[in-house]
Amino acid sequence: MAIEVPALTPVEESSYLTLCGxxxxxxxPRSILRDTLADEVAVKVGQDPAKFPMAASSMRDVALxxxxxxxxxxxxxxxxxDAVVLDLGVGLDNRAFRVDTPSTVDWYEVDLPGVAAVRxxxxxxxxxxxxxxxxxxxxxxxxQVPSDRPAVVVADGLVAFLGQDDxxxxxxxxxxHFPGGDIAFNGYTRFHVWAIKRYKGAASIADLVINPxxxxxxxxxxxxxxxxxxxxxxxxxxxxxxxxxxxIRLFTRFAALSEGFSRRGTTVLHYTF
Ligand SMILES: C[S@@+](CC[C@H](N)C(=O)[O-])C[C@H]1O[C@@H](n2cnc3c(N)ncnc32)[C@H](O)[C@@H]1O
Numbered sequence: 145m146a147i148e149v150p151a152l153t154p155v156e157e158s159s160y161l162t163l164c165g166x167x168x169x170x171x172x173p174r175s176i177l178r179d180t181l182a183d184e185v186a187v188k189v190g191q192d193p194a195k196f197p198m199a200a201s202s203m204r205d206v207a208l209x210x211x212x213x214x215x216x217x218x219x220x221x222x223x224x225x226d227a228v229v230l231d232l233g234v235g236l237d238n239r240a241f242r243v244d245t246p247s248t249v250d251w252y253e254v255d256l257p258g259v260a261a262v263r264x265x266x267x268x269x270x271x272x273x274x275x276x277x278x279x280x281x282x283x284x285x286x287x288q289v290p291s292d293r294p295a296v297v298v299a300d301g302l303v304a305f306l307g308q309d310d311x312x313x314x315x316x317x318x319x320x321h322f323p324g325g326d327i328a329f330n331g332y333t334r335f336h337v338w339a340i341k342r343y344k345g346a347a348s349i350a351d352l353v354i355n356p357x358x359x360x361x362x363x364x365x366x367x368x369x370x371x372x373x374x375x376x377x378x379x380x381x382x383x384x385x386x387x388x389x390x391x392i393r394l395f396t397r398f399a400a401l402s403e404g405f406s407r408r409g410t411t412v413l414h415y416t417f
Contacts (some may be wrong), residue, residue: 145188146187146188146189146190147188147189147190147262147265147266149189149190149262150258150261150262151258152258152259152262153256153258154348154349154351154352155256155305155352156255156256156258156259157348158235158301158305158348158349158352159235159236159237159255159259160186160189160191160196160236161196161198161206161301161348161349162206162210162235162237162300162301163182163185163186163189163191163235163236163237164186164191164193164196164198165196165198165202165203165205165206165207166179166182166206166207166210166237167179167182167183167185167186167191167193168193168194168196168198168203169182169203169204169206169207170182170183171183171193171194172203174387174388175207176204176207176208176211176384176387177207177208177210177211177242179207179210179238179242181238181241181268182236182237182238185236185238185266185267186236188265188266189236189262189266197345198345199345201392202345204388205379205409205410206301208379208382208384208410209300209301209330209379209410209412210237210239210242210300211384212377212379212382212412213239213298213300213328213329213330213412214239214242214243216296216298216326216328216412216414217229217239217243217245217296217298218243220294220296220325220326221243221245221246221249221296224293224294224296225246225248225249226248226249226293226294227245227249227293227294227295227296227325228249228250228251228252228289228290228293228294228295228296228322229243229245229249229250229251229252229295229296229297229298230252230253230254230289230295230296230297230298230318231251231252231253231254231298231299231300232254232280232297232298232299232302232314233254233255233280233299233300233301233302233305234253234254234255234259234263234275235255235259235263235300235301236259236262236263236266236267237300238267239298239300240253240270240273241268241270245272247271247272249272250272250274250290250293251270251272251273251274252273252274252275252276252288252289253273253274253275253276254275254276254278254280254285255275255277255278256277256278256279257277257278260275260276260277260278261277263275274288276288276289280302280306280310280314281306281307281310281313281314283313283317286317286318286321289321291321291322291323292323293322293323294322294323294324294325295318295321295322295324295325295326296325296326296327296328297318297325297326297327297328298327298328298329299327299328299329299330300329300330301330302329303329303330303331303332303355304332304336304337304340304349304353304354304355304357305352305353305354305355306354306355307354307355308355308356311355311367312367312368315327315364315367315368315371316367316368318417319368319370319371319417322417324416324417325416325417326374326414326415326416326417327371327414327415327416327417328412328413328414328415329412329413330410330411330412330413331358331361331376331407331410331411331412331413332353332355332357332358333357333358333359333407333408334356334357334358334359335357335359335407335408336357337353337355337356337357338357340353341353359407361373361376361411361413364413364415365415368417370417371415371416371417372415372416372417373413373414373415374414374415374416375413375414376411376412376413376414377411377412377413377414378400378403378406378407378409378411379406379409379410379411379412380396380397380399380400380405380406380409381400381406385397385400396409
């Protein structure tokens with residue numbers, strides 16, 4: 145049953161976009177992520193994913209990048225069972241349920257106050273999962289997170305909403321807070337930012353995207369010394385492409401031949417520090 149959702153700001157409402165993408169994907173016979181909890185959460189916040197204006201290609205992208213980020217967390221936690229997980233700009237995502245980490249892991253989810261309040265009502269609680277209501281541009285929210293354990297930090301669909309100075313400040317704060325770890329997020333190139341501002345399907349977020357985007361995946365190494373690019377994951381080369389409809393599959397396979405073309409699609413950038 146739907147809850148009474150408090151008014152969210154336009155930036156906070158962007159969490160519906162990705163939530164509904166995963167909900168729609170879960171309904172597809174060729175589902176990539178099979179996140180049925182996303183569908184339940186969407187209904188609880190009064191969103192009808194079927195009526196959501198999202199192209200099938202965007203839905204697949206949202207599901208696939210979430211799956212790759214889940215994989216980064218899973219791999220890190222397997223190697224560091226005492227890890228801290230940070231999901232920044234978590235929205236109404238259920239990553240903690242999908243990854244299902246052991247009780248030795250502490251998981252912190254951060255989002256703006258409106259989203260954090262809704263999240264507490266609609267996403268089931270889990271032991272060792274903590275929600276922090278904060279603006280990531282602030283310096284002090286990180287004081288609530290243990291600083292003596294290795295950390296894996298993911299940010300799915302967040303970076304475009306951060307100004308460049310805030311992004312650089314955030315990366316540096318993360319690196320200096322933890323003894324070491326991994327950071328992964330989906331990249332936004334300057335082409336993506338240009339496309340978001342012109343694509344009708346992204347009209348609801350066009351004015352909210354304030355990051356200029358960056359084309360060189362090594363650029364964050366300059367902004368935050370200590371950060372090293374470990375892997376640039378091209379979704380065009382993911383095995384899941386085999387499940388895409390024929391025409392899209394052929395086009396994606398063609399794009400996969402070139403890094404430049406692949407960067408026009410979604411990439412997941414994975415760094416260590
Ligand atoms: C496109 S949504 C993605 C949400 C979620 N990661 C997902 O995949 O469903 C972007 C999220 O970033 C959050 N966000 C944007 N700017 C933020 C900031 N300065 N501090 C904290 N959260 C922010 C928004 O509230 C929203 O929940």
